Amino acid sequence: MENMCREDLMKMIQSTNFTVIELGMYLDTHPECPYALSTYEEACHTLKTAIKIYEMKFGPLTIHGVETDNGWSWTATPWPWQKGCEY
Numbered sequence: 001m002e003n004m005c006r007e008d009l010m011k012m013i014q015s016t017n018f019t020v021i022e023l024g025m026y027l028d029t030h031p032e033c034p035y036a037l038s039t040y041e042e043a044c045h046t047l048k049t050a051i052k053i054y055e056m057k058f059g060p061l062t063i064h065g066v067e068t069d070n071g072w073s074w075t076a077t078p079w080p081w082q083k084g085c086e087y
Helices: 006-029 034-058
Strands: none
Touching: 006 034
């Protein structure tokens, strides 16, 4: 995951986020399903890891990832939805 380009990492974040949301809705009606619960936990871990890697390499993905130690960095890098496969 750490060697993925920006575009591929963003696709992974989007698809994994979709999985987390869908599994969360499934678990609302099937809270005792061990397979769904373990898959949900794995997807959440993958999503958190992917977001952390993305933000370390390319800057904040959301306003919650902005570091203010060196000023306002939100606009210092390309916006998350701007395309490009840069390393």
